[in-house]
Amino acid sequence: MDSTLLLLVIVAVVVMVGLVGVWYATSRRRLPQAPSEPEVEPVDTGGGVDVLERPVEVAPPEVVPEVPAPEPAPRPTFFERLGKARNAFTGYLSGLVGLSKVGEDEWEELEEALIRADVGVKTSMSLIEDVRTIANETGAEDGVAVLALLKQRMHEELKGKDRTLRLDDDATNVWLFVGVNGVGKTTTIGKIGRRLVDEGHRPLMAAGDTFRAAAAEQLTMWAERAGTEIVRGNEGGDPSSVIFDGVQAAAARGRDVVLADTAGRLHNKANLMEELAKVRRVAAKEPGTVTEVLLVLDATTGQNGLSQAKVFTEAVEVTGVVLTKLDGSAKGGVVFAIESELGLPVKLVGLGEGVGDLVDFDPDAFVDALFE
Numbered sequence: 001m002d003s004t005l006l007l008l009v010i011v012a013v014v015v016m017v018g019l020v021g022v023w024y025a026t027s028r029r030r031l032p033q034a035p036s037e038p039e040v041e042p043v044d045t046g047g048g049v050d051v052l053e054r055p056v057e058v059a060p061p062e063v064v065p066e067v068p069a070p071e072p073a074p075r076p077t078f079f080e081r082l083g084k085a086r087n088a089f090t091g092y093l094s095g096l097v098g099l100s101k102v103g104e105d106e107w108e109e110l111e112e113a114l115i116r117a118d119v120g121v122k123t124s125m126s127l128i129e130d131v132r133t134i135a136n137e138t139g140a141e142d143g144v145a146v147l148a149l150l151k152q153r154m155h156e157e158l159k160g161k162d163r164t165l166r167l168d169d170d171a172t173n174v175w176l177f178v179g180v181n182g183v184g185k186t187t188t189i190g191k192i193g194r195r196l197v198d199e200g201h202r203p204l205m206a207a208g209d210t211f212r213a214a215a216a217e218q219l220t221m222w223a224e225r226a227g228t229e230i231v232r233g234n235e236g237g238d239p240s241s242v243i244f245d246g247v248q249a250a251a252a253r254g255r256d257v258v259l260a261d262t263a264g265r266l267h268n269k270a271n272l273m274e275e276l277a278k279v280r281r282v283a284a285k286e287p288g289t290v291t292e293v294l295l296v297l298d299a300t301t302g303q304n305g306l307s308q309a310k311v312f313t314e315a316v317e318v319t320g321v322v323l324t325k326l327d328g329s330a331k332g333g334v335v336f337a338i339e340s341e342l343g344l345p346v347k348l349v350g351l352g353e354g355v356g357d358l359v360d361f362d363p364d365a366f367v368d369a370l371f372e
């Protein structure tokens with residue numbers, strides 16, 4: 001009995017050892033195959049850059065009156081979207097309306113109101129000084145007359161700037177978008193891409209922010225909404241080479257403008273300047289013509305954004321400003337500080353997160369919206 005049991009135990013042990021041995025041998029054999037091909041989608045073109053084909057033009061429906069052609073994205077007005085800036089600005093000004101004579105204290109408070117609205121100290125002082133001079137000369141004394149003079153002076157301050165976006169005929173235009181992280185560069189490229197398509201242009205996007213894979217993903221989503229092509233590189237790749245490949249692809253495919261995204265996060269100022277200068281140089285290589293370098297600024301950061309802006313203007317020759325998030329900002333006055341202190345025209349304004357929420361900066365509509 002005992003010996004039978006012993007025999008059974010021995011047999012069981014032998015069988016188990018055998019099974020373990022077989023399992024070990026087969027798993028060893030599989031090991032060398034483990035580091036097979038990486039599960040990364042292959043990218044084409046010499047520079048390791050992936051060109052995604054997107055339909056650029058949607059053919060209009062053929063004489064089917066019931067189905068209207070796709071409308072261009074609707075645009076908001078300054079008045080609709082500047083509620084916050086207007087409240088901040090007119091909060092104090094409305095107190096002036098009932099005054100029969102604007103005295104020393106009121107002039108000072110008026111200046112402070114402009115500074116609070118982020119017009120900037122220097123610009124606020126010079127605006128108020130001018131308005132006081134005109135008020136003295138014309139004998140304007142009461143609150144309503146002084147406010148009318150201030151409004152007129154603010155209109156004048158923004159007049160006469162060239163705010164056109166340059167697009168040369170028969171050229172592969174490159175528009176570079178620069179600015180710190182989170183200001184709205186990628187979103188702006190998406191919106192302007194759609195607008196250019198609406199206007200009959202053939203833009204192509206270049207995902208030059210290669211720091212994060214998510215940045216290229218985000219731009220790809222915007223390219224789909226805008227109906228444009230996009231050229232993107234590998235994460236951590238050289239931004240200049242992505243933009244270079246974008247220009248080559250645009251020229252080869254008859255696109256008239258490359259909308260080039262860039263990274264806003266760089267380790268230090270020297271690094272940023274070097275990187276941007278290189279991007280600018282490479283973008284201008286045959287057949288590319290850099291026709292706009294747009295500095296994107298976030299209106300909610302007000303004066304703080306200005307010091308950042310100066311770093312960018314030192315690194316590249318900026319041709320204009322895109323002021324984003326004016327819809328959510330009480331600091332609309334920063335437009336004046338940008339134009340007078342940076343000496344740059346505000347060309348485009350972001351009035352929301354939707355694809356249609358980017359408009360040309362209309363200085364008259366802007367000033368009117370602040371006062372209404």
Ligand SMILES: Nc1nc2c(ncn2[C@@H]2O[C@H](COP(=O)(O)OP(=O)(O)O)[C@@H](O)[C@H]2O)c(=O)[nH]1
Nearest residue numbers: 181182183184185186187324325350351352353
């Ligand atoms: N309200 C509002 N939000 C905006 C506007 N422009 C951009 N944003 C938002 O700002 C955030 C950062 O934008 P993004 O384009 O990623 O900034 P980037 O890092 O400079 O590329 C996103 O959540 C955008 O939706 C604008 O004009 N108005």
Ligand SMILES: [Mg+2]
Nearest residue numbers: 185186209215
């Ligand atoms: Mg971005």
